[in-house]
Structure formats: structure tokens, C-alpha cells
Amino acid sequence: MGRAPCCDKANVKKGPWSPEEDAQLKEFIEKYGTGGNWIALPQKAGLKRCGKSCRLRWLNYLRPNIKHGEFTDEEDRIICTLYATIGSRWSIIAAQLPGRTDNDIKNYWNTKLKKKLMGKFTPDYQGKISSFSATLSQSLPNLSQLCKDNLNSFYTPTKSLSGFESSSLPQNFLYNNNDIPSFTNQCSYYPQNQVGLMDLKYYPVKDQNMLMFGGNEASCSSSDGSYSQISYSKDVKPEEGRFQGFLIEENKKIMLDYGKINSDDPLNTFSDDHEKANGIFDNSQLQYDLEEVKELISTGDGNNMFFLNYEN
DNA sequence: AACATAGGCAACCGCCGCCAC
DNA sequence: AGTGGCGGCGGTTGCCTATGT
Known part of the structure; x- marks a missing residue:
């Protein structure tokens, strides 16, 4: 047997709210409050509406200090x-x-x-980014399962990786360590605007409140031969406006760095010059790193490609 | 002017987690 | 400890308006 509906669907009004109904609801709540019970409220207020509908109308439209209009x-x-x-x-x-x-x-x-x-991308970049995101998104079920299956066997740093301090991983952590579950995925990348393929090997790293994925063996165009893979930290504050990422170098050390982009290589997450990241967003009013935008335009299913919160 | 299409937005639906019983 | 009800949330729908043909 299914669950009882919250209200009698046959006897409740649906659709847009009239000014009279608005006034009725507003007056009632200002006078008596919600009483902590939205389901009972419409009857008390004399409205032929579902409690949920009243709640929504109040929260989204009628309650005080609601701001409408253009976003800044x-x-x-x-x-x-x-x-x-x-x-x-x-x-x-x-x-x-x-x-x-x-x-x-x-x-x-x-x-x-x-x-x-x-609109900030050329059509060419839009296509590349979409396909890049799609490829990576396909990895998500595998990554998620990997995490569920191996929660206890992740490498846990002795101190938090969240923040800007460098943190060393044990020698051979990233290589030849069969205890660490990993997941390899081949995906497209775009060095110097050319399409190529690379194998990304993901190693989950357990931090205080999240799992972060570092990688190695990424084909890399940087002159110092560093390997790179973006990971995200929950500690990045909005006002900082960018992500942190892992830069995994040949000496097997891991340090946190900004995920920046290179002007001629917009989909390569690390440039040779980690301090310069103007790229295709130069002179635009909105300044976003490429990695942010990749997230922004990804499938929209709520999943972040490399971000998995395991708090629960 | 009439119709088609796209855009914007309010509202609904259904799932999930919390909490009281 | 188990169950059911409610609030909260994100995804989706559908209506209205604007724009294009």
C-alpha cells in the first residue's frame, strides 16, 4: 500500500496563486505564524491549497525581504x-x-x-569541453563504486591536504602500490588545441571530509615533465574564486596548487607557468578557471567529476 | 496578422531524511 | 527498533510572454 497523500488532491486548487490567496496566506502567517505545520495551515487559513503549495508560495514569493530581479x-x-x-x-x-x-x-x-x-567559449572549445566532460562523467559510476568498495584502504595523509601547505606522500605511493585501489580511464585531452588521448589513473586520497582523486601517467606537455591531475578541496572559499588542485610531480611528492589554465592550451589543467592563468577568459567580465567551467557545464546531474563527499 | 518557436519562471512532483510516537 | 508523517530539496513541467518567420 502506498503512502497516504499529504492532502486531498481532488479538493485542492492548483496553478497560479491569485492576489486574494496571496493576501490571505500572508495575513495568516504574519498573524499566527506557520505553527510548524504546513499541512494543517491551509485549512486554518481558509485556503483550498495543499500545505506544500502554501509553503512554497510563502518561501519563494511572499516572505519578507525576498529579492527579485536582476542578479548582480x-x-x-x-x-x-x-x-x-x-x-x-x-x-x-x-x-x-x-x-x-x-x-x-x-x-x-x-x-x-x-x-x-x-558564451565565453568559441564554438570549437564548447564542443571540446562538452566531449571532455562527457568522457569524464562516464567514469563516475566506476569511481563511486570504487570508493564504496574501498573506503578503508585509501591512503590517509597524516595531515589534512585541504589548504595550501604542501604535503608529501610516501615514496612509491603513486606507483607500484597494489594496496591502493585505482581506476584507469582513457580520455581525450587537448594539448595545444589538438585532440589527443591519455590514460588517467585515479587514486583516491582520503582527506578529512572528502575523497580527492590524484592521478599520474597523464600525458603532459609541461616542460618539467610533471604529471597533473586536478582535484578539489571543499575548503576553497567562494571569494578565492578558484580551485585548488594536485600537482603530482615526478619526485612523487604531492603539493597543492591552483588549477590554472594556459592561454594556448585551455584544456590542459596545468601550464608551465603556474602563476599565469589568463587564457581565454582574459578581459572577460567573469573570471573563471577552466576547471570551474568544466564543472559548470558538465551534465548537470549534480555530480562533480572528481568530487565525492563521503561524510555520510 | 497569424502562427511557430524559444525563453523565463512559478509551481508541482516525488524522493529522502529527520523526528516524534 | 520500527513506522509513518512532515519538511525540505532538486528535477521537471507547463503556462505565459517575447521574439522570429
Whole structure:
């Protein structure tokens, strides 16, 4: 037997709210509050609406200090950064933007902001990025399963990798270590705007509150022969506006670095000069790192390609 | 002017987690 | 400890308006 509906569907009004209904709901809540029970509220307020509908109407439209209208550049930046960090957790994103509702932000993202960002790429890059994201997204089920199966066998650093301090991994951690589960995936990359293939080998690293994936054996065009793979830290603050990433070097040390892009190699996550990252976003009003944008335009299923929170 | 298509947004649906019983 | 109800959330739908043909 299925669960009982929250209200009598046959006797509740659906569709847009009339000004009269708005006034009725507003007056009731201002007078008596919600009483912590939305299901019972409509009857008390004399409304022929479902409790959930009342709740939504109040939260998204009627409650005080709701901000409607254009989003500012600063709000854009916050939304993009948070989306890239935590995905489509609209309520959390909304909590960072006073007066904005999760529904508003979700609509804004889906209808405008995503396109605004996409417009910053040439069609050629858009295609490449889409296919890059798609390839990586295919890895997700494997990565997720890998994590579930091997939660206890990840390498755990003695100190947090979140932050900007360098942290050394044991010699041979990344190579010839059969105890560490790994997952290899071949995916496209675009050195110097050419399409190529590389094998990415992912090693989950257990940090305080998340798993981060470092990699090696990535074909790399940097002159110092370093290997590179982006990983993300939950500690990146929105105002920093960019991600941290792993730079895994030949000497098997791991250090945290910014994931930056190179002007002539927009999909190579690390340039020879790690301090310069103007790239194709140069002079644009919105400054986003490529890795952020890859997240932003990824499938939109809420999964971040290399980000897996295991707190629960 | 009429119709088709796209865009924007409010609202609904259904799932999930929490909590009271 | 198990169960059911509710609130919260993200995804999706569908209506209205704007724009294009």
C-alpha cells in the first residue's frame, strides 16, 4: 500500500496563486505564524491549497525581504563558484545570497547563467569541453563504486591536504602500490588545441571530509615533465574564486596548487607557468578557471567529476 | 496578422531524511 | 527498533510572454 497523500488532491486548487490567496496566506502567517505545520495551515487559513503549495508560495514569493530581479555580477560569481564546488545544491547556494531563493537561483542558472558562461567559449572549445566532460562523467559510476568498495584502504595523509601547505606522500605511493585501489580511464585531452588521448589513473586520497582523486601517467606537455591531475578541496572559499588542485610531480611528492589554465592550451589543467592563468577568459567580465567551467557545464546531474563527499 | 518557436519562471512532483510516537 | 508523517530539496513541467518567420 502506498503512502497516504499529504492532502486531498481532488479538493485542492492548483496553478497560479491569485492576489486574494496571496493576501490571505500572508495575513495568516504574519498573524499566527506557520505553527510548524504546513499541512494543517491551509485549512486554518481558509485556503483550498495543499500545505506544500502554501509553503512554497510563502518561501519563494511572499516572505519578507525576498529579492527579485536582476542578479548582480557578484551574485553571478558566487553562484558559479559554489555550483562548481558543490553542484546543484541550490538551497545551500541560496543561503549565501540573502534574499534569493533556491528556486530563483535554479531558474536563473538553468535559463541564463549557464548560457552566459558558455558564451565565453568559441564554438570549437564548447564542443571540446562538452566531449571532455562527457568522457569524464562516464567514469563516475566506476569511481563511486570504487570508493564504496574501498573506503578503508585509501591512503590517509597524516595531515589534512585541504589548504595550501604542501604535503608529501610516501615514496612509491603513486606507483607500484597494489594496496591502493585505482581506476584507469582513457580520455581525450587537448594539448595545444589538438585532440589527443591519455590514460588517467585515479587514486583516491582520503582527506578529512572528502575523497580527492590524484592521478599520474597523464600525458603532459609541461616542460618539467610533471604529471597533473586536478582535484578539489571543499575548503576553497567562494571569494578565492578558484580551485585548488594536485600537482603530482615526478619526485612523487604531492603539493597543492591552483588549477590554472594556459592561454594556448585551455584544456590542459596545468601550464608551465603556474602563476599565469589568463587564457581565454582574459578581459572577460567573469573570471573563471577552466576547471570551474568544466564543472559548470558538465551534465548537470549534480555530480562533480572528481568530487565525492563521503561524510555520510 | 497569424502562427511557430524559444525563453523565463512559478509551481508541482516525488524522493529522502529527520523526528516524534 | 520500527513506522509513518512532515519538511525540505532538486528535477521537471507547463503556462505565459517575447521574439522570429
